[in-house]
Amino acid sequence: MRSYQRNDEQLRPVKIVPEVILHAEGSVEVQFGNTKLICTASVEPNVPKWMQGSGEGWVSAEYGMLPRSTHTRIRRDKAANSGRSQEISRLIGRSLRSAVDLKALGERSIQIDCDVIQADGGTRTAAITGGFVALALALEFLKSQGELKEIPLKSYVSAVSLGLFEDKVLVDLDYQEDFSCGADTNFVMNNDLDFVEVQGTAEGQTISRDNLDKMTELASSACKQLFQVQQEVIGAFYPLPKSEA
Numbered sequence: 553m554r555s556y557q558r559n560d561e562q563l564r565p566v567k568i569v570p571e572v573i574l575h576a577e578g579s580v581e582v583q584f585g586n587t588k589l590i591c592t593a594s595v596e597p598n599v600p601k602w603m604q605g606s607g608e609g610w611v612s613a614e615y616g617m618l619p620r621s622t623h624t625r626i627r628r629d630k631a632a633n634s635g636r637s638q639e640i641s642r643l644i645g646r647s648l649r650s651a652v653d654l655k656a657l658g659e660r661s662i663q664i665d666c667d668v669i670q671a672d673g674g675t676r677t678a679a680i681t682g683g684f685v686a687l688a689l690a691l692e693f694l695k696s697q698g699e700l701k702e703i704p705l706k707s708y709v710s711a712v713s714l715g716l717f718e719d720k721v722l723v724d725l726d727y728q729e730d731f732s733c734g735a736d737t738n739f740v741m742n743n744d745l746d747f748v749e750v751q752g753t754a755e756g757q758t759i760s761r762d763n764l765d766k767m768t769e770l771a772s773s774a775c776k777q778l779f780q781v782q783q784e785v786i787g788a789f790y791p792l793p794k795s796e797a
Contacts, residue, residue: 555585555726563712563724563774564674568685570785577662578689580785582682585726586672591682593690596661609657609704611687613644613664615679621668640676643749647680647709647740648687650748656704662690673727677711677738681778684709688786695789703790707742710778714739714767716759721766723774735759739771743779743793 556564564585573579578593599610615637619625648664664687666679694700715725715733722729730736734757740748752759759767783792 554722554729560720561723561770561773563777564726566681566778566781568682568781568785570685570689576686576690577693578686578691580682580685580689581669582678582685584674584678584681584724586670587674587678587726588668588670589675589678589682590665590667590669591679591686592665593683593686594663594665595690595694596663599659599661604659607659608654609652609659610654610661611645611649611652611657611664612661613641613648613666613679613683615640615644615666615668615676617668617671617675621671640679643676643740643751644679644683647711647748648683651684651705651707651709651742652687653704653706656700656702657691658700660694660699662687671727673725673730674713677713677724677740680709680711680740681782685782685785688782688790692786692789705790707744708779708782708792709740709742709748710775710782711738711740712771712774712778713737714771714774716757716763716767718757719763721763721770723770737767737771739768739775741772741775745772745775 567583569581572581576592577595580591664683668675691703713725714737715722716735717733735754737752
């Protein structure tokens, strides 16, 4: 039996709690089962040098794990500087930029920080899902302050992990499932169910075309559910399009 007595196609319990950090323009605590992260969005009144004068803004991300977020302690310097953390940071940044009209944002930057409090699989997908909500909250803050006329979002974005265990496709892997699966994938999608990014790795078995198609179908269904959870927090000022609501 999977964790939370769920079937192969079910997400873990997902919860997004807004405004958990006093000083951040946008912040949430996001939970995918026992995986917990704090995501904050910080607004800066400038852009990287290579973008200055372009009239466009920028969204970037940093991902890190607290020392006891895992079974054994991680050194802070190792967690911050690992290739894994840098790769996930870039993934989060790419995913969230896809949802933003950078021209409408203007020459300002939004930095998304995703800090893992407790890891039990799916930290990068939780970071993207929660990071999007923190980003939206920061944009709403800018609008409320009169710095933006409209919220410059183009779509919702969420993400989910899937794995292949023998010939079964599992949705939203916890740590033990991620460790045991013969292949695992991460799907990042927008509310049109277009792919923002797809990652896939064969650890002990390859992924057949039929199983990839099934993963795609189940990822779409899971992301739809995640959009609904996101909408519970931000729907009052940025509603999910009616086709997905």
